Amino acid sequence: MKISSSSHYISKFSLFHQIRRALSSYTVHELQSDQYGAPLEVLKLNKTQTIDGNQLKANESIVKLIASPINPADINMIQGKYAILPKSFPATFGNEGVFEIVETNVKAGLKPGDWVIPKVLEWGKWRSYGILAENDLMYIPKKDLMPEAVATLSVNPCTAVRLIKDFVQLEKGDTIIQNGGNSAVGLAVIQLGKLWGFNVVSIVRQRENLQELVDYMKSIGGEHVYVEEDLRKAILLTDLWKKIPRPKLGLNCVGGRATIDLLRILAKSGTMVTYGGMSKQPITVPTSEFIFKNLTCKGFWLSRWKTDNMKNNEYQKMLHELIGYIKQGHLKPPQCQLFKLEDYAKAIEASEQRFSTKKVLFIS
Numbered sequence: 001m002k003i004s005s006s007s008h009y010i011s012k013f014s015l016f017h018q019i020r021r022a023l024s025s026y027t028v029h030e031l032q033s034d035q036y037g038a039p040l041e042v043l044k045l046n047k048t049q050t051i052d053g054n055q056l057k058a059n060e061s062i063v064k065l066i067a068s069p070i071n072p073a074d075i076n077m078i079q080g081k082y083a084i085l086p087k088s089f090p091a092t093f094g095n096e097g098v099f100e101i102v103e104t105n106v107k108a109g110l111k112p113g114d115w116v117i118p119k120v121l122e123w124g125k126w127r128s129y130g131i132l133a134e135n136d137l138m139y140i141p142k143k144d145l146m147p148e149a150v151a152t153l154s155v156n157p158c159t160a161v162r163l164i165k166d167f168v169q170l171e172k173g174d175t176i177i178q179n180g181g182n183s184a185v186g187l188a189v190i191q192l193g194k195l196w197g198f199n200v201v202s203i204v205r206q207r208e209n210l211q212e213l214v215d216y217m218k219s220i221g222g223e224h225v226y227v228e229e230d231l232r233k234a235i236l237l238t239d240l241w242k243k244i245p246r247p248k249l250g251l252n253c254v255g256g257r258a259t260i261d262l263l264r265i266l267a268k269s270g271t272m273v274t275y276g277g278m279s280k281q282p283i284t285v286p287t288s289e290f291i292f293k294n295l296t297c298k299g300f301w302l303s304r305w306k307t308d309n310m311k312n313n314e315y316q317k318m319l320h321e322l323i324g325y326i327k328q329g330h331l332k333p334p335q336c337q338l339f340k341l342e343d344y345a346k347a348i349e350a351s352e353q354r355f356s357t358k359k360v361l362f363i364s
Ligand SMILES: NC(=O)c1ccc[n+]([C@@H]2O[C@H](COP(=O)([O-])OP(=O)(O)OC[C@H]3O[C@@H](n4cnc5c(N)ncnc54)[C@H](OP(=O)(O)O)[C@@H]3O)[C@@H](O)[C@H]2O)c1
Pocket: 071, 072, 073, 155, 156, 159, 180, 181, 182, 183, 184, 185, 186, 204, 205, 253, 254, 274, 275, 276, 277, 278, 279, 280, 300, 301, 302, 303, 353, 354, 355, 356, 357, 359
């Protein structure tokens, strides 16, 4: 049979790709558990499969982990104490992260080397490799971006944006007060608040190396940093409000006593939004403030916001706005500690350290 030179070329070309793909296979390791429990007791790094490009359906890509953080919600999920839980076991954890395309069947658009954020919530990101469809990936223009900034972008800075924008109509010069001021969300609130012209008063827990923390928070734009005890002293009961307006918006990451004190500081008709419960204590609203100051207390959950905004372009628009701020130097990623997946026990221990302002990230 006579083969035309072009079909001969095509068959050689596809043979070349088949051989290359057969040679490039990827071992998938996933940080999983078979049950809920304490992370150090239940997590295991499992070798789950080997994948290669021949398995890819149209529009699918093989992605490789670049970096994925440990957030408090990940720990809560492993413990079985979160609003969204895995549908089955073994379950792979990790709610956010940045990956690199290593092979792709996507004809136009994505190419090897591109950075992507997986959009699928239930697809655990603590894994070395995986296969995802094009619709499940968000392309990130990586020029001038640090992996840590992208890996930690889709939860905490997005939460900060929604907390500042969605509850109170703030005007330039208005004040926001927040506890957990050194959390990743809090650090993003400080930077975005400053960028948008608001005063941000941040409350942190007392600690031995307080000055070091305050210096760091000031270096990223935190002008007003106080400890929880100051909420009951003249400086925050009266004095500061002679210089800047009382806060119209309070952001609660902590719960318990820190929140009662913060509520007392709010302006008349102020709003407090609870988004975290780090102290594991309930919120008690002081009755007289609630009635006589006409306070509003609300809750916020980014996962619900993402579900509500799945069909419009708002999430993508917000990520690109935040990427712009990172590139312009307005938004710095949290300080990070990096661990390989196989060092997961050390990583979990580091993430559970008190008074650490460093985000723990898995890298491949
Ligand atoms: N609702 C949402 O959609 C949403 C989205 C993102 C995050 N969150 C929540 O927001 C919170 C912060 O998340 P993140 O990733 O920003 O956290 P992170 O960077 O890990 O920081 C944790 C913060 O909590 C403080 N903290 C820890 N234990 C505490 C305790 N017992 N009492 C008081 N403060 C304590 C830490 O202060 P120290 O330095 O003093 O230890 C630090 O400020 C978490 O509860 C998380 O689940 C919620």
